Amino acid sequence: xxxxxxTGSTPQEAxxxxxxxxxxxSPSGAGKTSLARKLLEVESDIAPSxxxxxxxxxxxxxxxxxxxxxxxxxxxxxxxxGELLEWANVFGNLYGTPKMPVEQTLEAGSDxxxxxxxxxxxxxxKAAPHDVVCVFILPPSAEALRHRLRSRATESxxxxxxxxxxxxxxxxxxxxxxxxxxxxDFDQSLANLRAILRAERLRRERQxxxxxxxxxxxxxx
Ligand code: GDP
Ligand code: ADP
Ligand code: 5GP
Numbered sequence: 001x002x003x004x005x006x007t008g009s010t011p012q013e014a015x016x017x018x019x020x021x022x023x024x025x026s027p028s029g030a031g032k033t034s035l036a037r038k039l040l041e042v043e044s045d046i047a048p049s050x051x052x053x054x055x056x057x058x059x060x061x062x063x064x065x066x067x068x069x070x071x072x073x074x075x076x077x078x079x080x081x082g083e084l085l086e087w088a089n090v091f092g093n094l095y096g097t098p099k100m101p102v103e104q105t106l107e108a109g110s111d112x113x114x115x116x117x118x119x120x121x122x123x124x125x126k127a128a129p130h131d132v133v134c135v136f137i138l139p140p141s142a143e144a145l146r147h148r149l150r151s152r153a154t155e156s157x158x159x160x161x162x163x164x165x166x167x168x169x170x171x172x173x174x175x176x177x178x179x180x181x182x183x184x185d186f187d188q189s190l191a192n193l194r195a196i197l198r199a200e201r202l203r204r205e206r207q208x209x210x211x212x213x214x215x216x217x218x219x220x221x
Contacts, residue, residue: 017206019106021128022046022197023114023121026137027167028091029149031183035137036115038190043197046111049102052078055093058154068098086116086123091162095120106131111197118173125176133200135193136177140184 024032040048052068054075063069070078075094079087087096097116105112114120124132139145145167149160174180179196183189204210 016209017109017201018131018208019045019109019111020200020206021049021102021106021112021114021124021132022200023116023124023132023134024137024193025116025118025121025134025170025173025177026183027139027145027170028163029145029152029167030137030139031148031186031189032115032137034186035181035183035189035193036113039193039197040113042190043194045109046113046197047101047105049097049112049114049116051095051097051116052084053093053095055095060154085127086120088117088119088123090117090119091159091166097124111201118170118176121173122176130205133179133196134177135179135181135196136174137189138171138174138180138182140182144184 024036026032036048040046050064050066050068052070052075054070054072055067057063057067057069061067072094075087075096078084078098079096083099084096085099085102087094089095095116097114097120102112114124116124121132121134125134139148146164149155149163155163181189181192200206
């Protein structure tokens with residue numbers, strides 16, 4: 001294997017490309033968290049944005065891994081200090097994206113994965129229209145969504161019903177997303193998500209060293 005192709009070109013200091021923000025949104029239970037976790041396992045050069053939330057921790061979750069669990073007071077203090085890139089009230093809890101880790105990751109040339117709701121997606125698109133790629137995840141049917149949310153059983157029956165009742169409204173956002181994945185077969189959905197990531201990385205404007213490379217190529221021809 002030639003590590004750097006036939007020329008064995010030397011690694012340069014500036015990142016090869018500009019990182020972008022990959023946003024996954026869906027009604028609760030459609031599978032975005034499962035897809036996000038798996039994507040992070042199988043792909044490199046992409047890091048999760050770890051949100052702050054006032055929601056209480058589920059037994060399956062780890063502070064600092066799934067979320068930073070904070071009090072409402074801590075949340076408002078961060079927000080008022082301008083430390084959040086976006087924030088929203090989702091089903092009665094506050095969720096927000098800490099700005100600094102995202103900016104640092106993007107500057108280093110890695111992508112950042114977001115598992116955020118449609119309100120957050122809209123705020124990020126508005127803030128950085130060219131650097132945000134939005135993927136909406138749909139369940140294959142109403143029955144599947146009900147079944148997944150209930151069988152996950154991480155919330156109380158009341159919270160589950162509240163989330164199901166909110167699903168039609170959340171789904172309304174689908175037309176604002178560039179990509180849509182109907183999450184029927186999990187592996188197929190993961191493959192589709194990976195295809196989106198790969199294609200977006202190949203966009204001309206994200207390959208920062210191309211102008212230099214092409215100019216040299218032309219000169220040498
Ligand atoms: P989930 O539906 O199982 O992912 O339940 P969660 O309680 O983890 O998330 C509830 C909703 O809040 C989901 O729609 C998430 O996408 C959304 N969410 C999580 N983090 C953020 C965030 O930082 N900002 C915004 N705007 N929404 C978030
Ligand atoms: P979200 O983050 O969108 O609320 P989760 O990723 O927590 O959704 O998924 C909800 C439940 O559905 C979980 O129990 C998960 O294991 C299951 N699930 C996710 N994707 C699929 C799929 N393609 N087929 C069957 N079950 C799935
Ligand atoms: P504190 O005032 O308690 O130090 O911080 C407020 C909250 O922000 C805490 O819950 C803490 O975990 C979280 N926090 C601190 N540093 C970071 C960081 O680098 N990234 C994220 N996502 N959260 C952080």
